[in-house]
Amino acid sequence: MPTVPDDPRYAIGDLADLGGVSRRTVRYYVQEGLLPTPHGVGRGNHYGPEHLEQLLKVKSLQEGGRTLDEIRRALDHRSRVRAQAEADAVPAPERSVWRRITLAPGVELNVSGDVRLPAPSKLTELASWCRLHFSTTSREDEDA
């Protein structure tokens, strides 16, 4: 899908793909308050880098076996800690956190919590490049 260069936003499909979740899951996280509502009018049509960050966090907590209630509590706690940290003007990177970004089926990018992610347009560009060049076995082959 061609993305406008330097577009600072993700469409819901891009966000879901990079997060390695289904589109239903993105909507569900928003409904449940685990992700902030998207930007824009109506149902909202774009998401920012903060949405991807949060999505990756929620997903990794779910993968770690946490229930949604536990995650909600953990996120609350984190945002309080972050607010406190910002108030104290002490940089507090989350060292042990790694973000797993899905670039293509079977291809993931692991980015440490203290490394800034590139702009959405760059990341989606990288993802489409990967989808093009890392092709999985075709279905015809599987069936044969």
Next chain:
Amino acid sequence: MPEQLTAPRAGLFTTDEASVPLTGVSIDADVSTFCARVTVTQRYVNSESKPIEAVYVFPLDEGAAVCGFEAVIDGTLVVGEVKEREAAFKMYDDAMEQGHGAYLLDEERPDVFQASVGNLPPGKEVLLKLTYVTELSIEGGTIRFMIPTTVSPRYAPPEDRVGVGRPDSDTLNPPIAWSVPYGLTLTVRVTTAGAIGRIESLSHPVSVSMNGSAATVTLSQRDAALDRDFVLSVETAGLDAPRGWMERDDDGTASVAVAFVPTFPDASAPAEIVFLVDRSGSMGGQSIEEVRNALQLCLRSMIPGCFFNIVGFGSTFQPLFAKSRAYDERSLVEASEHVSALAADLGGTEILPALKSVLDEARHGSLPRQVVVLTDGEVTNTDAVIGLAAEHAADTRIFTFGIGNSASHHLVRGLARAGRGVAEFIHPGERIEPKVVRQFGRLLSPALSRVRLDWQGVDVTQSPSSIPPVFAGGRLLVYGLLRRLHSGSMPVRARLSADAPSGPVSWEVAVDTTTVASGRTVATLAARERIRELEESPAWTQLRGSQQSGRKASAVTQEIVALSTRYGLISRETSFVAIERRDTPVREDIQLRRVPIALSAGWGGLDRIHAVGTRASHAAAAASLARQAQSLAGDTGSLPAPSARHINLLPTDSTDLFGALRAFRPRNAAPARPSPVPSSTPDDGDVRRRMQILIGLQHADGSWDLTEDVAEAVGDDLEYLESALGLRTSSREHQNAWATALALAWLEHEAGQFEIEWRLLAAKGRYWLDIHTAASGSGKEWIADAARTLKF
């Protein structure tokens, strides 16, 4: 609160009517001998000032092949199409984003569906219509048609509360309300091949208008509560004849369905029988009472040589015996006492570990092992439970009883299917005995082996691909899809053959191909059956673990999607989506409204009121429920005594027998005299009472003692019988042989109309009598003598 209610959003709350966009459900069904076609119409109205997205989780028959989905808005019809599940969601989501109207139907479980009405503008009304076809089940000479109306709170084991995306605990537990501001209207048209004998609803008051082999049934009350299954039984002739149906599709393909109702001589053989009994909180009240009654009858239906155990489960599980014990007087008494005291006191519904422990246990010697599961099936991990049963299908058969007003039909039927057994449902107010006896007849009869179906004169793709087990008296439906039907072909013949203990048996159905109706109902059912088979295969259930990015399209998934789109019916892998393109898009914030559903009547013992009826009576019932819930919340250990009496709209004579069964006492215990038997002219009620007393007095080995109670039940006094038979000085064993012969003679001559209920008990009695009278004539002669003594 009880543990069941801790799942997300499964708590009870009162509803604000304005925020419930669903205003009514209407169901229209056509029932024939073999299948039913049902249209469900849901009416949604947005009475708010902003656009809404309404989401409604509701049940359908677990065999439903949903093959139509339409939305009617502003007089415009929007027709839905089947798409792969995520692709359908994308279309739905995109349309909403662009301000159009969007309608989505997802299958969460074969018996739980979710309808989403996207972007409904203020003041607008939309009708969602979904159509399904479903096979009908047959019990004896009766067609049973069932429509579930509510999804009971489902217990989610810890593994169903985690995992990426929306957890199953949440998907399958919509918000529950004491009362909901929408009701049900229903019309069922029945057309059968043979004349209709009787039509009745076990669940609802209905009006019936009959005309030979056609009838129309409507609910007597408007806006009935959606809080229990609607159950209709239709007695009609000719159901036991083998039959076939064939249809030709527009594209030249054809489909055929053949129904066999095999009968073969009943033979009983001992087995190891393990009863797995749901004692979770949701079984409280009438459900656990039904379980106790059914179990008492099960215990008495076993035969000498059987080994058995009873395992109760909830959050934990508790076996009665450390290992299966031999069925004898002592174990029967112990088990019977255990059953009388059974309570729904074990918390959550951890059926998976309980079933696993039973199946992992070594079998008892060379006996076949049969597990009998009694449950309401209200859990989220149905796939895992059914998968486990399938893994053990080779060494253990599983028979199930679905208990209560809205048991999960998918779990109860799916478990029996995977375990090569049969499911029976016991709805409140229904007679338990015929079902228990029927089930025992099946599980004590040696299974047919080498079952095969040969199609002659035609090349078909058979569905299901492997033939399910065959039981005497049950209907076996098998489908075939034909690539092409040539005009003037020979009749299609299907021959079912197997090896019975008595030798080879076979049945044949021939289907005429000269006059073939056009249509695709049979093809739809055939495709549904194949999809079900795939969705219950280990290849698919194991895939369910990885729902998100890691999930690859497997061959099974591809076949499901292909069948589903080819035949236009929904599956776990596909959804229906309908898009309403608007000239003027509605682009505003959309409010999510989850439609609350009514708590099933009787759930967890909270309700003994038949709350069908007006809003006012419903509100009164709700108030009473709320009080009971409060007291339940404070004390999860013991359920409160129901304050309201069960309003008796239905025949409920089933409870009488169990009074007699509970009065059952061990051989050496002090006699507890059963209630006196009136000596008036015998009518059905009197015969029934006497029969119940006799059943309660029978011993585990099948014999009766010669006592006053037995004498009275067979209609004579003890002194007369003792002198007539010259028994005053004879041995106890001799006396008991006569008592057994008398009881059997009485059952045969006086209680013939209830034979289905005492068949197994009598077989056991005859067996005992044959052994104990071997020295002096056959048991049959003794029974004949006894009959003469009783002047039959």
